[in-house]
Amino acid sequence: MPDLFAEKLLDWYDNHGRHNLPWHHDRNAYRVWVSEIMLQQTQVATVIPYFEAFMASFPDVQALASAPEDAVLSHWSGLGYYARARNLHKAAKQIVEAYDGEFPQDQEALESLTGIGRSTAAAILAQAFGKRAAILDGNVKRVLARYHAVPGWPGQSAVLKQLWQHAETHTPNHRVRDYTQGIMDLGAMVCTRSKPKCDSCPLNSGCVAYAESQTHLYPGSKPKKQKPEKTTWMLIFEDTEGRILLERRPPSGIWGGLWSLPELDPAYGAEELQEACEKELGLVCSDPELISGFRHTFSHYHLHIQPARLPVSGNTRIADSESQRWLHRDEALTLGLPAPIRSLLTEPEQSALL
DNA sequence: GACGCGTGGAA
């Protein structure tokens, strides 16, 4: 007996799905891979311009593997989750060295590459090679949780396991590429988080949540937690030539590997800033000019950023190095910068949210 | 298994 789920979905995809996304053109494993990494936890509309620019600079896996990491991070600036860029670059080197530049075509080998997990490996297999492989991204989770009325939050492993089971069961043996794209499109366009368009859904006749008018209950919501508040000084040191001091952040943690402004312990008061800069950083500054602080919200905490501009008259310790550089503003903006730092440098007056 | 990791859009 044919799986009507897949057949109905494929028919819908032919008529209503998305067939013209940038990574659908000149489709190959490299383009599919880069798009899948960029699309992790990131919406399609956000990704498109980044994908185009990335492909123009790194058209194939060899170009990416031989590029400096800074260039890769610079292309990721503003996209977030920067470990994705570092892992992508690392995996490109692995593919060139271990696989002679040819992508492996089995699930296990793909998952051994940095940054490729179960769902991304499956997406590459299906999209690039037409092989049968089940995916389970946020869209598919929502479709399946509603269709089968799977209770609970998908962050719980028991719930996730059930959803994977359903995903495997529904994945057809033919037209896997279209099916995979189709079920994601359905989740993005019809089975949306709020106000799903059930009337025009090809799967509504078999959908349990729809039959019970309970689509809003699926998937179960994440338990909410209080976000902690953190505070930091962000220092804009400016020398007599108009150059600014940038520091490379450690490879792990927030904004890992990106360039940012030097920070100082928030325990220092504004009046202690000048002295602290000389003591801790070896920079002789005149009075700090306090810029309006603002609160930046991350996934797990709020960060109160207190910017201060400090004209530097003497420099006793810091010189350009691997992790510290004096740059003019326009040069700084070519580096891989976190979005809030980029806007702080381009429009400091508009960062005044508080 | 729980947590850390960014940003922007939608409600």
Place this chain on the structure above:
DNA sequence: TTTCCAAGCGT
């Protein structure tokens, strides 16, 4: 304004 969460993965 705040919260949620979007083509997840590594530790």
